[in-house]
Amino acid sequence: MKKTVLIGALTAGGLAAGMASAASLSDVQSRGTLNCGVSTGLVGFSAPDANGNWQGFDVALCRAVAAAVLGDPNAVEFVPTTGKTRFTSLASGEIDLLARNTTWTFSRDTDLGFEFTGINYYDGQGFMVPTNLGVTSALDLDGATVCVQTGTTTELNLADFFRANNISYEPVPVETNAEGQQQYLAGACDAYTTDASGLAATRAAFENPGDHVILPEIISKEPLGPLVTEGDSDASQWGDIVRWTLNALIAAEELGINSTNVADMASSAGDNPEVNRLLGTEGNLGEMIGLSNDWAVQAISAGGNYGELFERNIGENTPIGLARGLNALWTDGGLLYTPPFR
């Protein structure tokens, strides 16, 4: 009898221990660090710098969330993931948040049980070829060998594009962007395909970027954004925190709040009620998502508003040199538009 009870208790204990749970605010707060999944290295989006510190546009989002939740933008544990491992890492609870230029698709949102919490970069898939090949359009690539990262939407778009245009190609599957870059430069493939932003970042890292050209065709819509696991109410609160942290960064740009004036503006309530609500000098928005009222101030102070993050990491003055394009505020003709903070 005693033994049965013991075995029963062991089983129950083991079961509880073995359960993979969705991330929640209390998990992150009790741990004191945010586990953030990023790419294995894509300059401008997420890559370690010379001192081993992670830098980039996606990394900045992780830091903003960590600042909002923990008050410290450096309380982040970065977990590099490949196209193949990212979803397993997120589903198993190894990471709380995946910010790895991941495309928001229907099946990932519904069937895989994840929740996309917004779009931080509107992208599309393009092709890069060596200039001396004389190719000016993706439609000229009939019979070419193309390097493509395996386990991505890119791989599927590639097959669809060539099929729809009735031209043939030979895929060379690679696991990471670094491997793709190496294969492409070694001439194992004629063209490299991935999101246009990724191509720009990869090309910027080449010794002679001028020897390579990005073709004009954009063959797909790639809305890239952070995602978390779907689950109970705790998990949905966590999703809300990530969603509204991103929205706060975008709203801050729209409202003219940046890393230099945020402390000033948050010191006392001003004339604009929306600014006051966002910065916590009025109302209790922070409380509603389980955070302190200065959460948005922390997030914005971490690295600045959306526009500042863009310019510093991937903007026109960086080697990557991406124009705002679709990623400008709606007031400037772009697609960035946040729901109101009230």
Added chain:
Amino acid sequence: MSTISEPPRTTFHPAMLINDTRYRGLTFQFVALVLIIVFMAFLGMNLVNNLALAGLNISFDFLGEPANYDINQALIPYSSRSTHLRAAIVGLLNTLLVAFMACITATIIGVFAGVLRLSKNWLVRKLMSVYVEAFRNVPVLIWILMIGTIVQQGPSPRVYLGEDPERGLFLGLFAFTNRGITAPAPVFGPGSLWVVLALVTGIVGAILWRRHVRKTLYASGRLLPNWPIFLILLLPPVIVFLLLGRPIGVDMPDVLANRFNIQGGIELQRPLIALWLALSVYTGAFIAENVRAGILSVSRGQTEAAASLGFRPNRIMNLVILPQALRVIIPPLISQYLNITKNSSLAIAVGYADITATLGGITLNQTGRAIESILLLMLFYLVVSLLISAVMNIYNSSVALKER
């Protein structure tokens, strides 16, 4: 009167399960069995619970849906509209192909290296030792990556392309590029079945001639010439081929079709070459050690006896030593073949589309059906490994010492 007392007939009571040596072993086995069953049940329940918690179910319906991705080497017709199941089969055939090729070359390399490691020539012996130790003691993944990089060092296919190429095809037939080797491919037209049948007839005829030669040699000591074997082998297919108006054609590599790659012919792609070579040389080093152990297990007296009968050294090896050494070599050889098959799952490192890359990689990732895909993958490797073992065991029993 009964002075001889019967052995005390003790009644069974539960404490004897621990105290009595007759029952103790059984008790512990029983307890261990229960623990194992409980542990397994726990794992199963944990899986079911976690799946339910994540709102997932086990379903194999995804196998019937279009795969939507392309594969660079398909032995059966495949396009991005084919199903995930077909993509898995394409991967499976690719795994079997590279495993089969590597088993053959690894055996050849292994036998040579193993025999040469026992050579009397100091240089040869030491060279083989270096080969065996270097390849055995570095992980196979590193060899795959390294050989993948070496194979990539050829020229771009573009040097062969166009009206006025930088470089002509080797012998007008072959192209060696950083993407693989292109060679002419046979094209089977109508009537080619008869040519194949004629070739089979030729092979059977050749075997019968060899038997006849051996029989006359043993019966009368007269050695018949060996050259008619080539006539018997080649004449029937050549005659049928010409009679039917050359049904089998040749598809030559086409350097004018487009400006990226050589079209036509048959291409041995770089990933396959890299994986095949890497698995061959790596496993060849292990087989070399098996072969050496097998040869050393045959007593030296056998060599001396054969030598005293006047056999030359290579005949001693082929007719006396190796047949006996096989008994020792075959069992570990089976596990080396299994290792090749299993190690081929590292294929994605060089971009080879084996079953781990298709079913366990892309399909798993695009459908999110991790558990189903991995279960299928395990089932496949299990079945293939058991089949290889079964076949090799049959061969092993044919060379084993016949005990009567």
